[in-house]
Amino acid sequence: MAALHFDCGSALKCNTPCMFFDDHPEFLETSSTAAGKDRLNLRHVAIIEEHCKILSGSRVLDIASHDGRWSFAALQAGATHVTGIEGRGHLVALANQTFASKGIDPSRFRFIHGDAHDTLTAGLGTFDVVMCLGFLYHTLRYPELFAGIRATGARHVVIDTRVFAGGARVVRLIKNPKEIDSMAVEDRFSYEGKTLVGTPSVSAVVHMLDTYGFDVASQPDWARIRREHPGVTKARQYERGERVTMLAVSRD
Numbered sequence: 001m002a003a004l005h006f007d008c009g010s011a012l013k014c015n016t017p018c019m020f021f022d023d024h025p026e027f028l029e030t031s032s033t034a035a036g037k038d039r040l041n042l043r044h045v046a047i048i049e050e051h052c053k054i055l056s057g058s059r060v061l062d063i064a065s066h067d068g069r070w071s072f073a074a075l076q077a078g079a080t081h082v083t084g085i086e087g088r089g090h091l092v093a094l095a096n097q098t099f100a101s102k103g104i105d106p107s108r109f110r111f112i113h114g115d116a117h118d119t120l121t122a123g124l125g126t127f128d129v130v131m132c133l134g135f136l137y138h139t140l141r142y143p144e145l146f147a148g149i150r151a152t153g154a155r156h157v158v159i160d161t162r163v164f165a166g167g168a169r170v171v172r173l174i175k176n177p178k179e180i181d182s183m184a185v186e187d188r189f190s191y192e193g194k195t196l197v198g199t200p201s202v203s204a205v206v207h208m209l210d211t212y213g214f215d216v217a218s219q220p221d222w223a224r225i226r227r228e229h230p231g232v233t234k235a236r237q238y239e240r241g242e243r244v245t246m247l248a249v250s251r252d
């Protein structure tokens with residue numbers, strides 16, 4: 001099927017293909033983490049296409065950049081530069097490899113192998129947009145994370161996370177084994193190869209953002225996204241409200 005081209009209505013016209021990962025199958029090979037094409041394509045609509053006006057022309061920080069899939073998508077949406085932080089070295093190597101094979105100008109990206117909290121705390125400079133995708137449920141180090149995001153000076157933060165059901169401002173505790181690539185890396189707080197992490201409720205995420213000076217501006221309408229892509233399935237977590245995407249804007 002020929003790739004359709006998405007028109008975000010922006011004067012900048014980022015020309016993001018509608019079903020992005022049809023054109024970039026490398027990312028179906030470099031990771032087994034939720035790498036089903038349908039799900040990635042729908043996430044691309046919610047994470048990138050819905051926000052291409054803010055990504056276009058921006059310097060972007062991608063927290064937990066994995067194999068570089070969302071960093072690459074941000075560049076394709078018109079970001080001028082992207083910095084990824086990823087805790088697993090082999091995923092950083094894969095991201096660099098894929099970017100090289102796609103001929104991306106090395107001056108437009110940088111992947112850092114390191115713990116996201118420590119790297120942010122050490123200071124990374126300034127960014128326009130922070131993407132925190134698939135990461136909030138692999139940490140409990142929220143103050144370090146959000147203070148670090150605040151310190152980047154970013155006006156926009158795109159969050160995509162699994163959430164714990166219920167209205168209360170709570171975090172459901174779980175532990176992540178270090179062996180699984182999609183989960184928390186071992187850090188100085190881990191014990192016997194396991195890291196204590198938590199799945200926050202929507203209210204908890206909103207509260208974290210608010211505490212650090214960000215308001216939630218919008219959330220993609222998953223019912224509409226599904227209607228507009230009837231043949232593309234596999235986004236049930238989003239449809240059931242077990243996972244959300246949100247755009248937060250700085251109050252400053």
Ligand SMILES: C[S@@+](CC[C@H](N)C(=O)[O-])C[C@H]1O[C@@H](n2cnc3c(N)ncnc32)[C@H](O)[C@@H]1O
Nearest residue numbers: 064066086087088115116133134182183184185
């Ligand atoms: C569920 S995957 C999300 C990948 C991608 N951002 C996405 O949304 O598709 C979580 C990623 O976070 C990384 N990660 C886990 N703990 C980390 C940490 N403390 N610092 C940096 N990266 C970490 C994992 O290695 C993995 O690549």
